Structure formats: structure tokens, C-alpha cells
Amino acid sequence: xxxxxxxxxxxxxxxxxxxxxxxxxxxxxxxxxxxxxxxxxxxxxxxxxxxxxxxxxxxxxxxxxxxxxxxxxxxxxxxxxxxxxxxxxxxxxxxxxxxxxxxxxxxxxxxxxxxxxxxxxxxxxxxxxxxxxxxxxxxxxxxxxxxxxxxxxxxxxxxxxxxxxxxxxxxxxxxxxxxxxxxxxxxxxxxxxxxxxxxxxxxxxxxxxxxxxxxxxxxxxxxxxxxxxxxxxxxxxxxxxxxxxxxxxxxxxxxxxxxxxxxxxxxxxxxxxxxxxxxxxxxxxxxxxxxxxxxxxxxxxxxxxxxxxxxxxxxxxxxxxxxxxxxxxxxxxxxxxxxxxxxxxxxxxxxxxxxxxxxxxxxxxxxxxxxxxxxxxxxxxxxxxxxxxxxxxxxxxxxxxxxxxxxxxxxxxxxxxxxxxxxxxxxxxxxxxxxxxxxxxxxxxxxxxxxxxxxxxxxxxxxxxxxxxxxxxxxxxxxxxxxxxxxxxxxxxxxxxxxxxxxxxxxxxxxxxxxxxxxxxxxxxxxxxxxxxxxxxxxxxxxxxxxxxxxxxxxxxxxxxxxxxxxxxxxxxxxxxxxxxxxxxxxxxxxxxxxxxxxxxxxxxxxxxxxxxxxxxxxxxxxxxxxxxxxxxxxxxxxxxxxxxxxxxxxxxxxxxxxxxxxxxxxxxxxxxxxxxxxxxxxxxxxxxxxxxxxxxxxxxxxxxxxxxxxxxxxxxxxxxxxxxxxxxxxxxxxxxxxxxxxxxxxxxxxxxxxxxxxxxxxxxxxxxxxxxxxxxxxxxxxxxxxxxxxxxxxxxxxxxxxxxxxxxxxxxxxxxxxxxxxxxxxxxxxxxxxxxxxxxxxxxxxxxxxxxxxxxxxxxxxxxxxxxxxxxxxxxxxxxxxxxxxxxxxxxxxx
RNA sequence: GGGCGGUUAGCUCAGUGGUUAGAGCGCAUGCUUCACACGCAUGAGGUCACAGGUUCAAAUCCUGUACCGCCCACCA
Numbered sequence: 021x022x023x024x025x026x027x028x029x030x031x032x033x034x035x036x037x038x039x040x041x042x043x044x045x046x047x048x049x050x051x052x053x054x055x056x057x058x059x060x061x062x063x064x065x066x067x068x069x070x071x072x073x074x075x076x077x078x079x080x081x082x083x084x085x086x087x088x089x090x091x092x093x094x095x096x097x098x099x100x101x102x103x104x105x106x107x108x109x110x111x112x113x114x115x116x117x118x119x120x121x122x123x124x125x126x127x128x129x130x131x132x133x134x135x136x137x138x139x140x141x142x143x144x145x146x147x148x149x150x151x152x153x154x155x156x157x158x159x160x161x162x163x164x165x166x167x168x169x170x171x172x173x174x175x176x177x178x179x180x181x182x183x184x185x186x187x188x189x190x191x192x193x194x195x196x197x198x199x200x201x202x203x204x205x206x207x208x209x210x211x212x213x214x215x216x217x218x219x220x221x222x223x224x225x226x227x228x229x230x231x232x233x234x235x236x237x238x239x240x241x242x243x244x245x246x247x248x249x250x251x252x253x254x255x256x257x258x259x260x261x262x263x264x265x266x267x268x269x270x271x272x273x274x275x276x277x278x279x280x281x282x283x284x285x286x287x288x289x290x291x292x293x294x295x296x297x298x299x300x301x302x303x304x305x306x307x308x309x310x311x312x313x314x315x316x317x318x319x320x321x322x323x324x325x326x327x328x329x330x331x332x333x334x335x336x337x338x339x340x341x342x343x344x345x346x347x348x349x350x351x352x353x354x355x356x357x358x359x360x361x362x363x364x365x366x367x368x369x370x371x372x373x374x375x376x377x378x379x380x381x382x383x384x385x386x387x388x389x390x391x392x393x394x395x396x397x398x399x400x401x402x403x404x405x406x407x408x409x410x411x412x413x414x415x416x417x418x419x420x421x422x423x424x425x426x427x428x429x430x431x432x433x434x435x436x437x438x439x440x441x442x443x444x445x446x447x448x449x450x451x452x453x454x455x456x457x458x459x460x461x462x463x464x465x466x467x468x469x470x471x472x473x474x475x476x477x478x479x480x481x482x483x484x485x486x487x488x489x490x491x492x493x494x495x496x497x498x499x500x501x502x503x504x505x506x507x508x509x510x511x512x513x514x515x516x517x518x519x520x521x522x523x524x525x526x527x528x529x530x531x532x533x534x535x536x537x538x539x540x541x542x543x544x545x546x547x548x549x550x551x552x553x554x555x556x557x558x559x560x561x562x563x564x565x566x567x568x569x570x571x572x573x574x575x576x577x578x579x580x581x582x583x584x585x586x587x588x589x590x591x592x593x594x595x596x597x598x599x600x601x602x603x604x605x606x607x608x609x610x611x612x613x614x615x616x617x618x619x620x621x622x623x624x625x626x627x628x629x630x631x632x633x634x635x636x637x638x639x640x641x642x643x644x645x646x647x648x649x650x651x652x653x654x655x656x657x658x659x660x661x662x663x664x665x666x667x668x669x670x671x672x673x674x675x676x677x678x679x680x681x682x683x684x685x686x687x688x689x690x691x692x693x694x695x696x697x698x699x700x701x702x703x704x705x706x707x708x709x710x711x712x713x714x715x716x717x718x719x720x721x722x723x724x725x726x727x728x729x730x731x732x733x734x735x736x737x738x739x740x741x742x743x744x745x746x747x748x749x750x751x752x753x754x755x756x757x758x759x760x761x762x763x764x765x766x767x768x769x770x771x772x773x774x775x776x777x778x779x780x781x782x783x784x785x786x787x788x789x790x791x792x793x794x795x796x797x798x799x800x801x802x803x804x805x806x807x808x809x810x811x812x813x814x815x816x817x818x819x820x821x822x823x824x825x826x827x828x829x830x831x832x833x834x835x836x837x838x839x840x841x842x843x844x845x846x847x848x849x850x851x852x853x854x855x856x857x858x859x860x861x862x863x864x865x866x867x868x869x870x871x872x873x874x875x876x877x878x879x880x881x882x883x884x885x886x887x888x889x890x891x892x893x894x895x896x897x898x899x900x901x902x903x904x905x906x907x908x909x910x911x912x913x914x915x916x
Numbered sequence: 917g918g919g920c921g922g923u924u925a926g927c928u929c930a931g932u933g934g935u936u937a938g939a940g941c942g943c944a945u946g947c948u949u950c951a952c953a954c955g956c957a958u959g960a961g962g963u964c965a966c967a968g969g970u971u972c973a974a975a976u977c978c979u980g981u982a983c984c985g986c987c988c989a990c991c992a
Binding site: 028029202220227243244245246247290291292294295296299300301302303307308309310311312368369382414415417418421422425513514516517544546548550583584586588589590591592593594595597598600601603604605606607608610611612613614615616617618619662663666669670674677678681685767770771773774775777779780781807810860863864867868871874875876877878879880881882885888889892 | 919920921922927928929930934935936939940941942945946947949950951952954955956957958959971972973984985986987988989990991992
């Protein structure tokens with residue numbers, strides 16, 4: 021073939037997108053039911069459900085990292101021959117999307133009310149058509165090999181139908197019920213949210229100490245509160261029954277300031293005597309614990325805040341004030357009344373809405389709840405029995421903790437964008453009926469007109485059925501039978517409860533089986549300072565900006581993230597430099613390929629080299645490659661992506677490029693064109709590089725495909741090439757040892773050269789003297805030794821021969837290398853060098869000898885360990901002896 | 917308040933009982949060595965957070981302490 025010339029740098033921008041288009045066109049991402057590839061077989065299905073990004077989503081380093089891991093798994097399994105399905109889609113993301121569009125219409129001076137439900141929902145659809153594909157395009161740009169033909173949006177009609185089906189079934193099973201409860205209310209979003217959507221944040225606030233005078237004119241009781249505005253809704257003051265300070269007051273009445281309401285002093289063990297004054301004001305309308313206490317003591321519930329968090333009309337002068345405004349106003353009035361004893365600074369947690377960050381209001385309202393108790397128990401059992409495994413396994417404990425303490429799930433949202441709750445209530449008899457198709461009349465009383473519930477479902481309710489609803493459920497489709505249950509779920513730890521736990525619960529409930537067997541929890545990507553990456557904080561790295569803006573390419577971003585995804589860490593500190601480093605790695609691979617291509621004239625891959633035609637370097641790199649291939653596969657199987665990436669990096673750079681290619685240069689010089697020997701070298705250059713590209717492909721699909729296509733004899737895409745099977749026969753301990761010896765000799769020579777200030781351009785003559793074993797190892801690579809150390813041709817002589825005079829010598833195990841310098845040897849420097857070498861050797865020998873002199877060690881340590889240490893000691897003593905000889909020959913031997 | 921993780925070279929991290937603890941980056945020195953200066957070579961740099969303990973042997977196992985981070989939690 022003709023020599024190809026390639027540029028010395030690789031431009032990912034020029035190749036990545038066109039290549040992706042080609043893959044798409046070829047249909048490589050597609051997964052189809054194939055009964056001949058049976059479940060559980062080596063060619064059977066392998067399924068990953070993409071953690072569906074929000075339609076409002078944009079490229080984010082966190083998604084880039086979890087999705088890169090998924091693509092590694094999918095591409096690797098696909099190459100292994102599995103029928104790999106990566107199911108993509110996007111989430112309608114109820115509150116998030118509604119907020120975005122609400123802001124949009126607000127800019128036009130419109131409000132929700134003015135627009136009306138139907139027109140608003142239409143607007144959101146319009147918005148979705150315009151912007152909803154951004155995230156999909158970004159995923160494609162990263163090279164992710166999802167089966168886009170199967171792309172699903174959670175409000176697509178079939179998926180919508182599945183969501184309603186799930187609701188109706190749970191409703192009819194009595195697992196969904198309606199109730200008037202205290203829920204987490206977001207005054208900004210005007211909706212209930214679930215416990216999991218509340219983010220607790222630490223804030224500095226104040227603790228107000230307020231006196232409630234006794235109804236009979238006594239001093240009364242002083243309480244401590246963070247929320248003086250809720251005093252208006254107080255219905256009691258509670259103290260601990262065993263608190264001597266207040267024992268006499270229990271059963272008496274005190275007067276709530278401002279509203280002058282007489283309320284009882286009650287006793288309840290839930291009061292903490294240590295906190296504040298030990299007396300607790302009871303506000304059942306605005307505090308969860310007070311609500312419980314109020315219920316138990318049959319106290320009335322007063323409400324003084326409206327759904328927007330403003331004081332209600334019946335609060336007199338405070339009516340209409342925001343809760344925080346009212347807090348100050350009430351505080352001032354208490355002060356004026358002389359009932360505010362003191363205000364102290366106080367640090368505490370407040371609940372905020374995870375979408376809009378408004379402070380959550382505990383609020384009593386009518387909502388739909390799902391009772392998850394039995395589902396959680398089954399999910400917990402599945403995890404405990406190992407049917408679902410977590411990586412790292414510590415996450416299992418955390419999920420179990422959640423499942424073991426499961427609480428009712430508030431599933432209704434007072435929004436317009438989402439799956440509308442399929443419940444119709446009869447105007448006449450009040451009966452509520454769940455049905456997938458709209459009802460006209462009440463089925464209970466037969467005639468009453470019905471109205472549909474106005475609320476929509478929690479977004480996470482619909483994503484909980486993602487693993488099977490995407491495959492056609494509730495219909496028994498071939499897809500569902502073939503692809504469910506799936507295999508791996510890769511996600512960030514922040515949605516373990518919101519999503520992962522719920523998929524396990526729903527999968528077991530509706531499908532009778534877990535949705536996946538392995539959950540890999542990816543680390544959270546942080547800045548170098550340990551701050552969360554976030555666009556709003558300006559601390560983020562935008563992967564797309566790295567890929568195209570900075571020109572590093574998708575491969576570099578993927579490798580940089582994956583090589584640092586260790587299971588042990590829950591954080592991943594990351595910066596742009598790490599991506600730039602991978603770009604350098606890519607250039608290195610690219611140039612190694614150029615070198616290989618330049619040396620493939622006349623190469624025919626069908627001419628498999630005979631064993632005798634392979635040189636020592638060829639055998640060594642084939643041996644190392646076989647070991648690499650085994651290691652990479654094992655690491656991927658163990659979800660150790662960082663180790664797989666590092667093994668590849670190490671092999672390519674430090675073994676293939678730094679040593680093998682340099683040695684191959686020597687071999688190519690020696691092997692005549694057209695010879696079998698030359699063909700063997702070419703075959704090694706080509707096959708090791710090709711197979712390494714295959715191993716690297718799941719992590720860096722674009723560069724590896726590009727090189728695969730440049731290398732001769734690869735017709736089809738690397739995407740569908742077989743995963744390299746390690747060749748056990750290639751593993752060659754003798755040649756591994758040979759190279760170890762060669763490397764240490766070469767390094768010793770380079771080190772001497774550097775220390776003596778001999779520039780690389782200066783050829784030097786060296787004497788290598790070796791004992792029998794080392795001599796045998798070095799003899800076949802003498803030419804390489806000379807080339808790598810840039811010396812005149814060397815002959816390997818027996819160690820028993822005398823050292824050359826007037827030379828400097830490095831002493832290795834079984835080998836000595838000497839550089840004759842004639843009169844240029846500086847005895848002082850040389851003595852110094854030898855003294856340092858001796859000092860290191862002695863230190864090592866000393867600690868070793870101490871161990872060997874310890875009878876406990878010799879008796880108790882395993883025999884092989886003792887034997888090895890004895891061997892080492894012997895070697896060290898021999899080397900020390902030689903160093904002493906050299907020093908003695910110099911005269912004025914170094915002080916011991 | 918409960919739970920979990922981390923602490924190893926200037927930085928980011930490997931290293932889970934057995935050589936004198938490693939890598940990449942950064943730093944220093946030298947190099948237009950015919951694939952690559954986004955490179956090559958050589959080198960400096962660590963009392964493995966601290967204190968106890970177990971063991972013939974501890975960065976590694978156990979206990980405690982400190983600091984950093986995360987999750988859960990109705991002490992107002």
C-alpha cells in the first residue's frame with residue numbers, strides 16, 4: 021500500500037460529527053428484538069435505560085460523566101456481541117418546565133390565569149418543540165450511542181397512557197389515596213412537593229423569646245420561636261409534663277399576644293426541655309410537629325397564611341403582608357407590647373424548594389398520596405438479597421435506609437404541565453373514580469355529572485415506570501418480553517431516592533422483577549476547590565464548550581472524566597487542564613499511528629508471522645498487550661472505569677510508544693524489505709495498535725474509529741468489531757523479564773549520561789558486564805540497548821571480567837554498566853556518587869537485615885516471603901561489594 | 917441529632933498487610949534523537965492528618981481525635 025501522510029496534530033472537530041452521522045446512518049445504535057440472540061446468552065440483550073434528562077436540560081459536566089460511563093458499557097458490550105440497547109428519552113419535568121414558560125409569558129405581561137390552562141399547556145408544547153431538542157443534540161455531540169429510533173418523551177401518548185395505567189392500578193389497589201394533610205408547600209410554585217424535593221439549607225436567623233401572660237394576670241410563660249408571625253395562629257402552649265418549672269401552670273390558660281386569645285397550657289413529652297425556654301407554642305396550622313400535637317390534644321387548627329405565603333385577610337393589620345414582612349411587623353408589635361423578652365441569633369435549617377429555592381411552608385391541603393410501604397419492603401428485600409447490586413456497595417445501605425423508613429409520597433402537583441390525574445369526582449354523590457379514559461357520568465350513582473381532578477402527577481411518578489413503560493407496557497410487547505429486565509443503571513447519587521429506588525419499587529410491583537441488576541453511582545463533579553459545579557454559580561465546566569469551543573473534542577472530555585471516576589470517591593474534582601492532558605494523549609496516539617503507517621509498505625495482514633520471525637521486542641509488546649486486554653476487560657466487568665482508562669494510557673504511552681516503537685525502529689532498520697522478519701514487525705505494529713484502539717474505543721470512540729479506518733485491512737466500523745480476546749499464549753514471562761532488565765540498564769546509562777553532562781548527541785562507548793542469567797537476557801537486545809542509550813555498539817561481557825579502567829560504573833542486579841571516560845573521570849564527584857549509592861543500599865540492607873535477623877519473622881512469615889527477602893539481601897550485599905571495589909579502585913574510598 | 921465518605925508529593929489522584937510508597941500535571945536541568953516540543957530524557961519533591969492498638973510485618977486492619985465534604989432528620 022502507499023504510504024499515507026497525516027498531519028502531526030489531530031483535530032477532533034473535523035472528524036467527530038461526520039463520523040457520528042455515519043454511525044447513525046449505518047444503524048449501529050439500533051437494537052432490535054432478535055430471538056436468535058436469547059436472553060442470558062453471550063449474544064443476548066444488554067440494556068441500559070438512560071437517566072432521562074429534563075427537556076429544559078442543557079449539557080452539564082455531571083450528565084457528561086454519567087452518560088460517558090453508560091456509553092462505555094454499551095459500546096463495550098456491543099463489541100462483545102451483546103444485543104445492546106441504550107434507551108433514550110427526555111422528561112417533561114413538570115415544575116421546571118412550567119417555571120421556564122411562566123417566566124417567558126411573564127415577560128409578555130401575561131399570567132397563568134389570563135392565559136388559561138389549555139392555552140398555557142399549548143405554549144409549553146410550543147416551547148418544547150423549539151428548545152426541547154437542545155439536550156438531545158448535545159448528547160449526540162458527545163458521541164453517545166443511544167438508539168435514537170426509540171426516543172421517548174414522557175408526555176408522548178403511549179407513555180402518557182402507561183402513566184395513567186400505573187395510577188389507575190395503584191388507585192384500585194388502594195395504594196393511592198386522597199387526604200387533607202400537612203404537606204410541603206412551595207409558595208412560589210403554588211404547589212405541594214414531596215419530602216424528597218425539599219432541600220434543607222442552613223441559615224442564620226433569630227430566636228424570638230416571647231412572653232404569653234397568664235390569663236389570670238400571672239406572669240405566664242415565655243416561649244421561643246423562629247416564626248413570630250405564626251403566633252397569630254397559636255392554639256396552646258406546651259411544656260414537658262416532668263418539667264418542674266412549669267408543673268404548676270399545666271392546665272391553666274395563657275394569653276396569646278396581639279390576638280389576645282386565651283389558650284391552654286398543655287403537657288406533652290415531645291417538648292424538649294433543653295431547647296429555648298422549654299415551652300413550645302403550638303401552631304397546628306403551620307408546623308408539622310405542632311400539627312401532630314394539636315391532633316392528639318384535639319386542639320383547633322388556625323391558618324393565617326394563604327397559598328402564596330401572605331397573611332390572610334382575617335389577620336387585621338397584617339393582612340396581605342408576606343410572611344417575612346409580617347415576621348418583622350409582629351416582632352415590632354411584640355416589642356411595643358413589652359412581651360418580647362429578647363431576640364438571639366440562631367443558626368438552623370430551613371426547607372427550600374429544590375426547583376425554585378423558595379422557603380417551603382408547611383401547609384394543610386388536599387393532596388393525593390401513594391402508600392409505598394409494601395413496595396418499599398419488596399425493593400429492600402431485592403437489594404438485601406443481592407438481586408440489585410450497587411457500585412460502590414455503600415450506596416445500597418443508604419438506599420435501604422430510605423426504603424426502611426419510607427413515608428407516604430405526595431404525588432399530586434398543583435400544576436398544568438404534566439400527566440393529569442385520571443380521577444373523576446361525581447358532583448352528586450361525591451364518589452371519586454379513577455379511569456384511563458374520560459368519564460361522562462358517575463359509575464357509582466349512575467347519573468351524576470363528573471369533573472376531572474385538576475392536578476397533575478409528580479414528574480418522578482412517571483419516571484418511576486421508565487424501565488418498562490418505554491418498552492410498551494402495559495401491553496405485553498415483544499420488546500418488553502425481550503428487553504426487560506435491563507442490566508445496568510448509571511446515575512448520580514442525588515437521584516437515588518427520587519428515581520432509582522422508585523424504579524425498583526415500581527418494577528417489582530408492576531413487572532414482578534427488578535428493572536436492572538447493577539446500579540453504578542457516579543461521583544459528583546466538583547471544582548478543584550471542592551465546590552459543586554453549577555452554571556448559576558459560574559463554577560461549571562460546560563462540556564460542549566470544551567468539545568467545540570476549546571476544540572478538545574468529545575473523546576478528550578470523555579476520557580478525562582472516565583479516567584477519574586473511581587468508585588471509592590464520591591466527589592470528582594475536575595478542571596479544564598485535565599481535558600487538555602487527554603488532548604495531548606490523543607496527539608500522542610495520532611503520531612504513533614503516523615509512525616506505524618509510514619512503516620507498513622508491503623504489509624499484508626493475512627501473512628501471520630511465524631514464531632521464529634518475531635523478535636524479542638515483538639514478543640514483549642504482544643505479551644504486554646495480552647495482559648492489557650485481560651486487565652481492561654476485568655476492570656470494565658468490575659465497574660472500575662478509572663483503572664481501565666489508566667491501564668490503556670499507561671500501555672499506549674509508556675510501553676507501546678516509549679519502548680516498543682523505539683525498539684521497532686531498530687528492528688525495521690535491520691529487516692530487509694519484503695523479508696518475513698519485516699512482515700512480523702509490521703504485523704506486530706499493526707495488530708497491537710489495532711487491538712489497542714478496539715480496547716480504547718468504548719471510552720474514546722471517535723479517535724479510535726478514525727485510526728481504525730486509517731489502518732489497512734479494517735473494512736467495517738470499529739463500533740461493530742469484536743472485542744479483543746486476550747491471547748493467553750502471547751503472555752511471555754521470559755520476555756517480560758528481558759525487557760525489565762533492558763529497561764533498567766538503559767535507564768542507568770541515561771542517568772549516568774545526564775549526571776556526567778554528556779549530551780544525547782554525543783555517542784559514547786559503554787561496557788556492559790553481566791552475570792550469566794542477565795547476560796542471557798541482554799544478549800538478544802544488545803542492538804536495542806545501544807540505540808536506546810545512544811551508545812556505540814555494545815558487547816555483553818561476563819561480569820567476572822575486570823572493569824574497564826578510568827570509567828564510571830553503575831551497579832545493578834547482576835549487571836554493571838561502565839562508561840570509559842579516559843582522563844575525564846572526576847574522582848571527587850565519582851566518590852560522591854558512589855557514596856550516595858552506597859548509602860541508599862546500606863539503608864535498604866539494614867532494614868532488610870533487621871527483618872531477617874528477627875526469629876519471629878523467619879518463623880511466622882510465609883516461606884516464600886522469607887525466601888524472597890533472603891534473595892534480595894544477597895543481591896544487595898553483592899552490589900554493595902561491587903560498589904566498594906569501585907570505590908577502592910578510585911583510591912581514598914568513601915567513608916563508611 | 918443520626919448516618920456515610922475523605923485526609924498519601926505544590927495540585928488531581930492510584931496504591932487494602934510483605935522491596936526504600938507510585939502516576940499525571942506542575943517544578944528544575946538537558947535535548948531541533950529522521951511519529952510526536954500537545955514531544956524526549958534526567959532529576960528534585962512525601963515523618964501516607966494525629967494518637968493509641970493488633971501483627972513477625974501497617975499508608976493498608978481496629979479504636980479514638982481533629983479537620984473537610986455529603987446525605988438523612990418535625991428541637992420550636
